Amino acid sequence: MKKILVTGGLGFIGSHTVVELQNTGFDVIIIDNLSNSKMEVLDNIEQITSKKAAFFNIDLRNKKEVKHFFNTNTIDGIIHFAASKAVGESVEKPLDYYENNIGTLVYILQEMRDHKIDHFIFSSSCTVYGQAAELPITEKSPVKPAISPYGNTKQIGEEIIRDTCKVHNMNAIALRYFNPIGAHDSIKIGELPLGVPQNLIPYITQTAAGIREQLSVFGNDYDTPDGTAIRDYIHVVDLAKAHTAALQRLLSNENKEKFEYFNVGTGKGSSVLEIINAFEHANNLKLNYKITTRREGDVTAAYADTNKVANELNWKTEKTLEEALKSAWEWQKSLI
Ligand code: WQD
Numbered sequence: 001m002k003k004i005l006v007t008g009g010l011g012f013i014g015s016h017t018v019v020e021l022q023n024t025g026f027d028v029i030i031i032d033n034l035s036n037s038k039m040e041v042l043d044n045i046e047q048i049t050s051k052k053a054a055f056f057n058i059d060l061r062n063k064k065e066v067k068h069f070f071n072t073n074t075i076d077g078i079i080h081f082a083a084s085k086a087v088g089e090s091v092e093k094p095l096d097y098y099e100n101n102i103g104t105l106v107y108i109l110q111e112m113r114d115h116k117i118d119h120f121i122f123s124s125s126c127t128v129y130g131q132a133a134e135l136p137i138t139e140k141s142p143v144k145p146a147i148s149p150y151g152n153t154k155q156i157g158e159e160i161i162r163d164t165c166k167v168h169n170m171n172a173i174a175l176r177y178f179n180p181i182g183a184h185d186s187i188k189i190g191e192l193p194l195g196v197p198q199n200l201i202p203y204i205t206q207t208a209a210g211i212r213e214q215l216s217v218f219g220n221d222y223d224t225p226d227g228t229a230i231r232d233y234i235h236v237v238d239l240a241k242a243h244t245a246a247l248q249r250l251l252s253n254e255n256k257e258k259f260e261y262f263n264v265g266t267g268k269g270s271s272v273l274e275i276i277n278a279f280e281h282a283n284n285l286k287l288n289y290k291i292t293t294r295r296e297g298d299v300t301a302a303y304a305d306t307n308k309v310a311n312e313l314n315w316k317t318e319k320t321l322e323e324a325l326k327s328a329w330e331w332q333k334s335l336i
Contacts, residue, residue: 001027002251003074007060007108008081009053010037012191013123013180015045016240017079019189022049024244029073031082033059036194044188060104070111077119077251079243080108083153086198087127087297090150101153105160113168119250120172121243122161126232126263126302127151128176136305139176139263147297158261165258173246173255178232178265178304180239182324183331190331191236200272201233201325204279205332208287215287217272219294224301228272232265232303235319235327239264245315256312265304266317275325282322283329 004021008014009030015037021028022045030042030053046052058065060082083101084090090097105122112120128151129137130144146152161172181201183190196212197203206212220227242264249255270278280287310316 001025002076003027003029004247005029005031005073005075005078006081007031007078008037008083008123010034010039010041011081013177013236013239014081015041015189016184016236017081017243018045018053019048019184020237020240020244021247022051022053028053029075030055031058031060031069033057033082036084038192041189041192047188048184048186060107061099063107066107066111070115075115075117077121077247078108078112078117079121079123079247080105081123083123085150087148087150088198090148090153091297094149097149097153101150102156102160105157109160109164112170113164116169118170119247120161120170121246121250122157122172122174124158124174124176124261125151125154126176126178126265126304128155128158129302131299132302135269135301136267136303137263138305139261139308162259170258171250171255172259173250174259174261175242175246175264176261177239178234178263178302180236181233181328182235182237182319183327184237185327187327187330187334190328200275201328204276204287205328207289208279208283208285208329209332209336213288215276215289216292217276217289218292218298220273220291221294222300224271226271226273229298230269230271230301230303232268233270233275233321233324234264234266234317235324238317238319242309242313242315245313249313260312262309262313263304263306264309265306266321267304267306268321269301269303270321278321279325279329282325
């Protein structure tokens with residue numbers, strides 16, 4: 001049974017990917033420093049899959065601990081989620097972001113080189129495109145100068161991996177996520193934002209739950225049909241399955257280049273107001289919101305061209321936006 005290390009495996013996308021990996025027959029080891037997740041997620045995963053992943057509470061910034069882990073564990077492949085991911089926070093604390101997102105990536109890649117681990121999946125983001133000139137966004141769309149240190153760490157991360165794959169016997173795939181939302185069908189795992197949510201869906205569900213007074217819609221003067229910004233909201237379970245598809249591509253040596261990257265989205269754009277309406281309709285409730293000014297750094301519209309991921313990874317989304325918004329609300333209610 002292939003042993004797969006999932007860093008950040010107790011996080012939102014990480015935990016859903018661990019479930020899919022275990023359901024696909026992989027033996028999973030999780031490293032997480034619990035800076036943006038909770039220990040109980042490990043038991044919740046086991047309740048879903050009846051398999052307990054091995055867990056190591058390691059901060060990947062601790063090079064000694066990382067080295068010791070790889071000296072004492074045999075790994076066949078790595079899916080690397082562990083990173084800081086708040087765009088706004090990254091502007092305030094750039095050095096924390098470069099240390100945590102880039103420094104730790106280098107340590108992981110050094111251990112892969114030394115231990116001849118040659119299958120690597122990297123958590124990247126559509127943020128690398130900035131405001132793409134053409135929509136939907138294909139992998140040929142140019143990577144633009146990042147507008148946040150967070151986005152820059154994803155761009156730099158991909159370049160580090162590309163350079164490493166050139167000279168070491170390593171094969172890697174970067175998955176450029178659009179906007180992951182929702183929760184597992186079991187409602188045992190979901191998004192656990194610590195503090196005030198930065199992202200739209202957790203802010204919506206916390207507003208509906210009365211935890212937040214009112215949702216602010218950041219701008220309705222964009223050049224879009226209803227004036228609010230457009231994104232590609234993908235169910236987190238579909239996104240998790242894209243990771244197992246990418247891993248299997250590498251393990252069966254089907255990758256065409258040593259470093260590949262794929263846009264992972266639904267291919268459909270939804271505006272903020274469309275999301276609000278869909279959430280209200282799916283969950284039969286009214287949401288308290290107001291229109292405010294734009295948020296610094298937001299792009300007008302971003303949604304994926306899914307041809308490459310469909311043709312090469314033989315993957316496509318199976319879940320609907322409505323299912324994602326329903327599961328997000330069910331998950332929020334389970335937390336109360
Ligand atoms: C979506 C839309 C906001 C909150 C970021 C990162 C991306 C990934 C996902 C990590 C935008 C609007 C939001 C609110 C609002 N992160 N909004 N009121 O900015 O598209 O992507 O998060 O992997 O890399 O860039 O997601 O959910 O923050 O915003 O009106 O309270 O909702 O303006 O149009 P975003 P988001």
